[in-house]
Amino acid sequence: MIRLIPAQMKTKTAMPTDSAEPIISVRGLGKSFGKVTALDGVDFDVPQGRIFGFLGPNGAGKTTTINILTGLMRPERGSVSIAGIDCAENAKAAQHLMGVVADQSNLYPELTGFENLCFCAALYGLSKKTRQDKARHLLNIFGLTDAADRKFSGYSKGMKRKLTIASAIIHQPKILFLDEPTTGIDVASARQIRQLILDLNRQGTTVFLTTHYIEEAQRLCERIAFIVNGKIAHIDRTENLLRSVHGRHIIELTLNSSTEDISDKLNDRFDELEVESLSRSRFRFTADKPVNIGPLIQFFESQGLEVGEARKARPTLEQVFVEITGIEAELMTREKEKAETQR
Amino acid sequence: MKKWIAFWNILDKDMRAYYLKPPNISWGLIFPLAWTGMFFIRSGQGLDSIAGLLPGVVAISILFGTTSMLAVTVTFEKKARSFERLLLAPIPLQVLMLAKTAGAILFGIANAFVPIIMAAFLTDLSSVAWLVVIPAIVLIAIASTFIGLFIAVSVSEVFEAQTFSNFFRFPMIFLCGLFFPIADLPSLLRPLSYALPLTYGADILHAGFAQQNQMPFWMNLIILCAFCVVLFMVSLRNIRRKWIT
Numbered sequence: 001m002i003r004l005i006p007a008q009m010k011t012k013t014a015m016p017t018d019s020a021e022p023i024i025s026v027r028g029l030g031k032s033f034g035k036v037t038a039l040d041g042v043d044f045d046v047p048q049g050r051i052f053g054f055l056g057p058n059g060a061g062k063t064t065t066i067n068i069l070t071g072l073m074r075p076e077r078g079s080v081s082i083a084g085i086d087c088a089e090n091a092k093a094a095q096h097l098m099g100v101v102a103d104q105s106n107l108y109p110e111l112t113g114f115e116n117l118c119f120c121a122a123l124y125g126l127s128k129k130t131r132q133d134k135a136r137h138l139l140n141i142f143g144l145t146d147a148a149d150r151k152f153s154g155y156s157k158g159m160k161r162k163l164t165i166a167s168a169i170i171h172q173p174k175i176l177f178l179d180e181p182t183t184g185i186d187v188a189s190a191r192q193i194r195q196l197i198l199d200l201n202r203q204g205t206t207v208f209l210t211t212h213y214i215e216e217a218q219r220l221c222e223r224i225a226f227i228v229n230g231k232i233a234h235i236d237r238t239e240n241l242l243r244s245v246h247g248r249h250i251i252e253l254t255l256n257s258s259t260e261d262i263s264d265k266l267n268d269r270f271d272e273l274e275v276e277s278l279s280r281s282r283f284r285f286t287a288d289k290p291v292n293i294g295p296l297i298q299f300f301e302s303q304g305l306e307v308g309e310a311r312k313a314r315p316t317l318e319q320v321f322v323e324i325t326g327i328e329a330e331l332m333t334r335e336k337e338k339a340e341t342q343r
Numbered sequence: 344m345k346k347w348i349a350f351w352n353i354l355d356k357d358m359r360a361y362y363l364k365p366p367n368i369s370w371g372l373i374f375p376l377a378w379t380g381m382f383f384i385r386s387g388q389g390l391d392s393i394a395g396l397l398p399g400v401v402a403i404s405i406l407f408g409t410t411s412m413l414a415v416t417v418t419f420e421k422k423a424r425s426f427e428r429l430l431l432a433p434i435p436l437q438v439l440m441l442a443k444t445a446g447a448i449l450f451g452i453a454n455a456f457v458p459i460i461m462a463a464f465l466t467d468l469s470s471v472a473w474l475v476v477i478p479a480i481v482l483i484a485i486a487s488t489f490i491g492l493f494i495a496v497s498v499s500e501v502f503e504a505q506t507f508s509n510f511f512r513f514p515m516i517f518l519c520g521l522f523f524p525i526a527d528l529p530s531l532l533r534p535l536s537y538a539l540p541l542t543y544g545a546d547i548l549h550a551g552f553a554q555q556n557q558m559p560f561w562m563n564l565i566i567l568c569a570f571c572v573v574l575f576m577v578s579l580r581n582i583r584r585k586w587i588t
Contacts, residue, residue: 070431073588095433106424110360122352123432125345167428 020047023083023175023206024069030077031064031230038064040230042078046175046223051197051207053221053238055214057327061230062210063103066179069208070100083174096124099168103179103210105160109153113144113163116152117170124171131170138166142196158189165193175206182216194220218242218317226324234324238317245315245323251291255281255300256308269299276322286319346434353429353442361416362450375404375457382522393466398548399521400458402541405480406487406512409451413444413491414504421586422501430586436579444488451484475560476551482567483544489574490540496581515541520549525557540570 022045029042039061046052056062067073069080071091080087082094107116117135126134139145142162147155155163161181168176178197182190197220201207211217217224218238225235234241258280266275266283273291276284285291297307321327361367382396420426429439462468494507517523518532519541525533536542543563550556556563 071587072427072430092433092435095431098431100431102424102427104424106427108356108360108425109423111356115356119352119356120428123349123429123434125348127348 020049022046023048024052024208025081026065026069026078028078029065029068029075029080031061031068031073031075037230039068039075042227042230042232044225044232044235046206046208048206049201049204050222051201051209051220053217053224054208054210054227055212055217055224055321056210056227056233056325057212060227062227063179064230065227066100066177066208066210070098070177071095097174098177099171099173099175100177101165101168101179101181103183105157105164107152107160107164107167110151112149112151113139113155113159114148116163117167120167121170126171134170138170142166143192158185158192161185161189161193162196165196169200169205173205175208176200178207178209178211180211181209182211182213190216214318214321215316224317226321228325228327234320241317241320242315245319247288248315248319249287249290250313250315250319251285251293251296252278252311252313253283253285253293253296253300253307254309255283256306257281259303259305262303265303266299270296284313346438349432349434350438350442350445353439354445357416357443357446358449361412362446367412367450370408372457374407375400375454376461378403379458379461393462394468394553396522397458397462398545398552401455401480401548402483402519402521402545403516404454404458405451405483406515406541408454409447409484409487410491410494410508410512411505412450413447413488414494414498414508415501416447417443417492417495418498418501418504421495421499426586436582440492440575440579440582444485444492447488447491448481448484451487452480455480455484472551472554475547478564479544479547479551479567482547482564482571483541485571486540486544486567486574489571489578492578493574493581496578496585515539518542519545520557521545540567540574543567543570 024044024046026042026044029039030037031039042061042065054062054065064073068075069082069087071087071094075088083097085094085097087094108119111119114135117138118131121131121134136145136148139148142165144159144163144166147159152160152163165178165181176197181197182193185193194216197207197209207220209217209221221238223235223237224241226233260280261277263275263277266273270285272287274286276286278284285296293310297310300307378400379393379396382400383392417426420429429443430436432439459468490511491508494504494511498504498507514535515521518528518536519525519539520536521541525536525542528536543558543566546556546558547560547563547567550560550563
């Protein structure tokens, strides 16, 4: 379960302007499943040619938003416009412009990598020669040429993810929707996929990225929206989000042994610090002025605990996320990875 | 043009991935063979009974081949979420579903010819009116496939698709005049027979194989066509309602 930290969730829905024209425009989007409200008045714009991050915990409404934007679901309220096309009226016209990578690699297990790519290209009406040329080209770019004639069912998770992304861009879409593209894959593949996303964006593709890896969003996205309980909690350019925590000072301490939950004691003793328990042996202390480490070490020693490592951390988007949503980012990641393992 | 490229490739992919796989080919051969053998032995009239049994066996072969294959493959793709890929493609839903069903229709038509080819070695089929039989085979295959589509849209698990298919198929064997005339059924059941598309298809087959039809050919044809259109439209409406929520 996601643990809410006591801080009140702040809701800032101001929509900062961006010089680029919006290619996706969402206004007052609402969707319910029975009594559960999945989206409640969601508004945002995605500027053309940018990487837009859509962050939030499980069940926040990320996938529902993607499903509505891509025409797999119908909104109950509000409007969605993609490149000026009203999606509620004419989703099929907008689908020409998009490539979609679902949160699950959903290609055909009985087809080879090459056949899968050719088939996906055919769905967009590409001619046989164009399909085959593009498939070979993408297999080469994604480092899958040697596996081209192997069935998709025999691919590793990372290879499946790469081929799924390749299949989504084979028709050269203007907008690429990526739903959790790096979840559950190895570090090297994830790094390669991030680089591919950046390369695609450099070539002019607008990327709509949902991820629970906040560091990934920080590295890739120029603009980020945080969604919690079906509402946009905050939306801004990444640099502006980081600026809000720029003057903050962070110290992370790692103990040589695990301890019971002593967050309450730490909060009582150091009321000028924000205390976060990252694990049973790791703590993070944040303040508006430099953190004095001596009293912290003394406190732990008084509890019979030895500090093994102390390091100064740079403020990250994670702090912004925690501050705005009240959700501990690490817990969010763990929950998602648990769900991925169970899948 | 572009949508027909998509249509052809969906059909081609389904044929290679599902219908032309050895287990399905053997199912398409063994199943009609078993039905023919069963009714042949049961009739006790030797080779003379074959012409009379053929319409029923042909209809069953199509019905079982198409409904089970389509219901299972669509449910399987829906479960694996590869069906999402098709829904995301910029092709009209009608074209998409026609492409998905075309493979099953062709599989059903091929299944129909298994008992016919077998019968050709055992009895004289020179009096068969092929211009009557072939449209009936095609229309039964289309109607049965659309029943399979209706089932696929109504369930979410592969095993449910099989169970639900049998709910439709087994009563049809006895209610549609395949082996027993509808006139021999209890009067309470007869209205049910006329509510099933296979009744009209089987009647055309009886006309084509032995000139033993109960209703005029054109009436059967029109009613069967109407069933095909209605089943397809209802399935499309259900897809829009259930899968594009």
